[in-house]
Structures are given as C-alpha cells and as structure tokens.
Amino acid sequence: MEQVDRSEAFRDVPAGARVVAGAGCGTPLTLLAELAEHAERAGGATLTAGILLGDPPLERAVRSGALRVRSWHVHGALRRLRREGLVDYLPMRLLDVSRFVLPEADVALVRVGPPDAAGFCSLGASTGFTADAVEQAGLVIAEVAPDVPRTRGAAAVHVSQIDRFVRSETPMPQHPPVTPDELSRAVARNVVDLIPHGATLQLGLGAVSEGLAVELAPLAAERSLGLLGLVTTPMIPLAEAVIAAGRGPVRAVELMGDERLMTWADNNPGLEMGSSQQLHHPAVLAAEPALVSVNSAVAVDLRGQVVAESVRGTEIAGVGGSADFSEGAHLSPGGLRIIALRSTTRSGASTIVAAHDPADAVTAPHHSVDAVVTEHGCAWLRGRTAAQRRSALLEVAAPEHRDQLARGGR
Structure with a gap:
C-alpha cells in the first residue's frame, strides 16, 4: 500500500493502458479526472466502465483522442458523446464484466472508505464487479473518502489488496430518487x-x-x-x-x-x-x-x-x-x-x-x-x-x- 498525491497516481502507467473503473455511487471521480489528464500527457488510455455518476470530466480527453471510452451502460454526458460516435458501446450483461473485461484490465480504479483498525476498507455502495476488479487487475488504485458507507459482505477490501491510495475531497456521486407519478x-x-x-x-x-x-x-x-x-x-x-x-x-x-x-x-x-x-x-x-x-x-x-x-x-x-x-x-x-x-x-x-x-x-x-x-x-x-x-x-x-x-x- 502506498499513499500518493493524485498527480502521482498514474505516474508509471504506460500509454495504451486498459483501465476499468467503479460505477454508480462508487464512481471514483477524483481518479477519473486524473486519468483524463494522464491520458493526454502519456499518449492514450482506454477506459471501460458502466454507469458513471457525477459526470466525470472526460470530454476533453475523449475529443482529443487521448482517451478511448467503452461503456456497457451509457449514462449522463457519455450519451451525447456516444451520439457523436466518440464513445464505444459494449453490449454486455453484468455477469460477464468480471469474466471478460476484468481479465484484460491493467488498472482498476475504485472508491473506498478509510481503513478500520484491522486494515479493511469498504467498497461501500458498489460491489458488483469492483470486488472482483480488486483481485484481478494488475494495478489497483483507490481514492479514499470519508463519505463511503461501511457495508458488509463483499465490500470488505484489505489495504494489502490495494497498491495506491489517493485522498479524495470529492463528495460521493448520488443518484437522485425518482418520485413515481x-x-x-x-x-x-x-x-x-x-x-x-x-x-x-x-x-x-x-x-x-x-x-x-x-x-x-x-x-x-x-x-x-x-x-x-x-x-x-x-x-x-x-x-x-x-x-x-x-x-x-x-x-x-x-x-x-x-x-x-x-x-x-x-x-x-x-x-x-x-x-x-x-x-x-x-x-x-x-x-x-x-x-x-x-x-x-x-x-x-x-x-x-x-x-x-x-x-x-x-x-x-x-x-x-x-x-x-x-x-x-x-x-x-x-x-x-x-x-x-x-x-x-x-x-x-x-x-x-x-x-x-x-x-x-x-x-x-x-x-x-x-x-x-x-x-x-x-x-x-x-x-x-x-x-x-x-x-x-x-x-x-x-x-x-x-x-x-x-x-x-x-
């Protein structure tokens, strides 16, 4: 485990790296913003993800061609970029993300809460594929934020499973409730x-x-x-x-x-x-x-x-x-x-x-x-x-x- 500044999170990630990111209320907004900047500096990267809440600032890197985005659930600002042909749609059931996307990932980006006394962090709101991503990716980078709920079951991740920690001041992205008419x-x-x-x-x-x-x-x-x-x-x-x-x-x-x-x-x-x-x-x-x-x-x-x-x-x-x-x-x-x-x-x-x-x-x-x-x-x-x-x-x-x-x- 290594604690680094966000500017150092991707320091040795090469051009062309394949990155998978947490989704939903577990969208790692701080790391995604840094990934977009890194892709422009390093010469490119590919991000594969599902619902990205909070509209992370990816558009400039996508439009410049530095960041290729593949999405199995087009949402938010990615919908507009998809209409323009700038985002690739990946028709995939969620079961298959762990089977076919994660084995190809060089880097996994997740959002976790601070470790407890036993050294366990929580993935909080989103564990579908992120629990598997922590185990399968070559490099695991986590942004740590205090507003991540400590949930039970597959959410528990030990600090030894994470390669780098980046402190995040960005509030957890939310999914506003829908009031049924x-x-x-x-x-x-x-x-x-x-x-x-x-x-x-x-x-x-x-x-x-x-x-x-x-x-x-x-x-x-x-x-x-x-x-x-x-x-x-x-x-x-x-x-x-x-x-x-x-x-x-x-x-x-x-x-x-x-x-x-x-x-x-x-x-x-x-x-x-x-x-x-x-x-x-x-x-x-x-x-x-x-x-x-x-x-x-x-x-x-x-x-x-x-x-x-x-x-x-x-x-x-x-x-x-x-x-x-x-x-x-x-x-x-x-x-x-x-x-x-x-x-x-x-x-x-x-x-x-x-x-x-x-x-x-x-x-x-x-x-x-x-x-x-x-x-x-x-x-x-x-x-x-x-x-x-x-x-x-x-x-x-x-x-x-x-x-x-x-x-x-x-």
Whole structure:
C-alpha cells in the first residue's frame, strides 16, 4: 500500500493502458479526472466502465483522442458523446464484466472508505464487479473518502489488496430518487397482484420499480418477501420491512441513491453486499425459490420482444443485470419474469409497438418474458401462442393507440 498525491497516481502507467473503473455511487471521480489528464500527457488510455455518476470530466480527453471510452451502460454526458460516435458501446450483461473485461484490465480504479483498525476498507455502495476488479487487475488504485458507507459482505477490501491510495475531497456521486407519478404507481399496483407469497424480488431502476417498492412495503411481512440486487432510496421502507419480517439480509450488488440511503446502509447488519459472481450468476439465482424479476423497458413489440437499451438506435442505457436476473428467475422454482412500463411515453407515444425500430437491438427476446404489465393491466405471455400474445399486448396498450397497432402501425 502506498499513499500518493493524485498527480502521482498514474505516474508509471504506460500509454495504451486498459483501465476499468467503479460505477454508480462508487464512481471514483477524483481518479477519473486524473486519468483524463494522464491520458493526454502519456499518449492514450482506454477506459471501460458502466454507469458513471457525477459526470466525470472526460470530454476533453475523449475529443482529443487521448482517451478511448467503452461503456456497457451509457449514462449522463457519455450519451451525447456516444451520439457523436466518440464513445464505444459494449453490449454486455453484468455477469460477464468480471469474466471478460476484468481479465484484460491493467488498472482498476475504485472508491473506498478509510481503513478500520484491522486494515479493511469498504467498497461501500458498489460491489458488483469492483470486488472482483480488486483481485484481478494488475494495478489497483483507490481514492479514499470519508463519505463511503461501511457495508458488509463483499465490500470488505484489505489495504494489502490495494497498491495506491489517493485522498479524495470529492463528495460521493448520488443518484437522485425518482418520485413515481400516478401512472407509474398504477403500473406498480398491477404488478403487486402477480407477486406470490414468499417471493424474493429483484427490482430494476426507474419510477415503476420505485413505485412498486412503495406499494409492497406494507405487504412485505404478510407476503414474506425478500429483496436482492439493487437498493435505491425509495426502496428503504421495503428493505426495512423485509429485514423486520425475518427475510433478511437484503443482498445487493449496488446501492443507487442519495445521502439518506448511504446513512441507512452504513454498518447495517440487515444489508449484505455481494459480487456479480454471487448475485448475477443464474446458477446461483436459480436456487432462490420464487425469484421475481421486475424490469422496465423502452418499448415492447406485439411479439413480446423488449427493447431497453436504445431509442431509435442511440444507446441510452445498457443490458445491465436484467438478463442475469431474468435467466435466474426463469430457472427458479416458482420464478417470474416481468416487464413493467407505462403504456405511453411522456410525449404520448405508445410503448407497445407493432414492430421495433430496425436500428434498435432487442434486449430481451420474446421467449424470455412471462408477463408485460402497464397501467391497463397484465399481458400474460408465458405458454401462449404468438396470436394470443399479440391480443394480450394490444389489451394493455393505451386505448388511443390500439386500433393503429392492430393495423400494424407504430
């Protein structure tokens, strides 16, 4: 372990180095800013990362060609750079980051809290692939900040596993809570009817999932619900209810929220952080009885194919963990794969479409969805013919779009 000034963090990292960085609320903003400057000085580097919160200052280095960025989840300022062809999109499920990205990484950048008396730091809010990155990368550089929550499980990293420490004064990046509107709450209420007793829930990001968490919190005890995967700020009451009902600990790979969530997570015995090899692996998830995976989408066509990464061919997100959790739910006894979305976009366009834009990739094929839920009800797809699926999906489309969709219009 070596403590260095940020200007010395990359002193011997050669041109062309392959760098992987923590993501979400574990985005190492101080180190990413220094990486961009180093890439311009040293003659280039490649950064591979997921959701980078806080919009790290990478644009100048990217535009100059010094820093090549590959992203498996395009977010924030990277979306604009992706539209301009300056960021490479990496279609990849989260399970595969540890398998195919990390073995090629020369340098791993992570954000940790200060070491405790036994020499252990905490990765805090994000452990999905960072726990594996610390073990696999040739050089591990950590920025140390006091606002990183000390979480349990896979978050513990000993100082001997980190090569360099850089003090960070940059506040932890936050993911602002989404307040579900009435339409999103209506979708959520329709999902509630599908959740069986004893289910373990995996909820994706977005207003519908957070609305579902609000609806389910008062029911968690009587339905004996569990929770894994992702925890956001609006999910705290659900997580607390799960723990109080004896279905804890809540197992997470990512905490995406604000200071309230980090305070709740700090030294919380009811929360256990896991790695992707634990909580994104379908073989592990298959052992979870009644795993219910609930994710959102950009659009669903009348065959049941799901687009969740792009709009008219431009990536706005990524595959994320949805494929991993969906496959795990499929293999789980009593498991269920649900796509939940509003029937229209904010501008009024239908999210149930006759056919997807040819420029968009299908994130989830038609055979990997059990039910599609909107505010108009549930379209049950599992075990149904193509014609039955089409009819069911038309019934949950917005009424003003149904006739046109039935005729094959978008």
